[in-house]
Amino acid sequence: MEYFPDSNAKYKDVNYWNERYRTEESFEWFGDFTKFKHLLKQHVGTEENILMLGCGNSALSYDMYQAGYTSITNVDYSSVCVESMAERHKDCAQLSWLCMDARRLAFPDSVFDVVLEKGTLDAMLVEESDPWKVSENAARLLHQVLLEVRNDTEFNILTLSPHFRKRLYARAEYNWSIKHYHYGSSFHYFLYVLTKGEELSPEDAALERRLLMEAEAPPTEVKFQEVDSEDFLNNIGLQGHVKHLSIKRLLTEVVQIFIIFFFCSDPLKEQFTQKYTSIYYYYYYYYYYYNFLSLILFQINFI
Numbered sequence: 001m002e003y004f005p006d007s008n009a010k011y012k013d014v015n016y017w018n019e020r021y022r023t024e025e026s027f028e029w030f031g032d033f034t035k036f037k038h039l040l041k042q043h044v045g046t047e048e049n050i051l052m053l054g055c056g057n058s059a060l061s062y063d064m065y066q067a068g069y070t071s072i073t074n075v076d077y078s079s080v081c082v083e084s085m086a087e088r089h090k091d092c093a094q095l096s097w098l099c100m101d102a103r104r105l106a107f108p109d110s111v112f113d114v115v116l117e118k119g120t121l122d123a124m125l126v127e128e129s130d131p132w133k134v135s136e137n138a139a140r141l142l143h144q145v146l147l148e149v150r151n152d153t154e155f156n157i158l159t160l161s162p163h164f165r166k167r168l169y170a171r172a173e174y175n176w177s178i179k180h181y182h183y184g185s186s187f188h189y190f191l192y193v194l195t196k197g198e199e200l201s202p203e204d205a206a207l208e209r210r211l212l213m214e215a216e217a218p219p220t221e222v223k224f225q226e227v228d229s230e231d232f233l234n235n236i237g238l239q240g241h242v243k244h245l246s247i248k249r250l251l252t253e254v255v256q257i258f259i260i261f262f263f264c265s266d267p268l269k270e271q272f273t274q275k276y277t278s279i280y281y282y283y284y285y286y287y288y289y290y291n292f293l294s295l296i297l298f299q300i301n302f303i
Contacts, residue, residue, distance in 0.1 A: 011123040017056075017078040026057045029119035030189040033063035039181050039191050040116075043154055046070060048113035053102045053145070054120030057081055065092050073112070075100040103140045115145050115155045121165075142174060155194040167211055169194055170204045178204050 010016040033040075044050065046068040052061055055074035064072060072095050076082050079099045086097040100106060102120060145155055155176070157165070169178050169192060177198035182188040200208065 014077050018080040021057055021078055021081040021084060024057060026059055028058055031184060033060055033067070036183045036191055037067065039183060040156070043156060043193050044069070044114050044116070049111065051075070051112040051115045053115060053117040054123070055085065057085060058118065060118060061095055062089055062092065065095055070094045073098065075102065075105070077101045103144055105144050117157055121157060155196070157192040157194070165190070165192060166207065170200060170207045170211070172200055172205065172208060177201065
């Protein structure tokens, strides 16, 4: 495929994106606006001042503008992208386009009501070697975003990795609460809503304490002694995801891979390629299905 990088590390390279944006018209990571519009409406008002981190050549900002959102500031570190998008949407006065690195934003503190990103963190984390710890890059980005939003406002993140993202966000120092939703039909993506000025829920606070204890030695065993409580589900990272677990889903994904690479368009192939070559994906599905199957087998033994 024309835009496939030869390694996932290229997704962090501004030169790769500059070259890509010179010829690529548009690309939508994790679905277009219509797929998650109903969720954004619950959390983002049309009059709010929105910062779009890593806007790329997505139509998201324009689609939101068409839906009545009146103030969207788009930033991307690719100068080619910013120039192209500014020219493309020059008649949309409420859309502004700035060349800026998300980790080094140059705005006065607390000027935005909402920060929205779709795939920017995923691109930054494609080479992460240890999903159990918060990387310097991820921490810098999150701290920077905290400066840009006022209390009681939100950081909205659209991603493909539900499991380890919770581990990244569940930190009391960020002074925000965490909610998450899924969208999509046969394949689910995830929306995290982080509201500044609110405390972590008791469950997320417990997750943070557990992660701090496990930082040096990540758990590799299922804690069977707690199978009759929600604590067990929390310990193996399944809280909030149990209803989506099934052998059928695992088999469905295998079939999807075959269909995608033999019958579908290049854009869809790229999203699956990035997903299946990400270390986060392998950690996620190993931990996700291994613990689920262990739980089922344990329960069968006691029937």
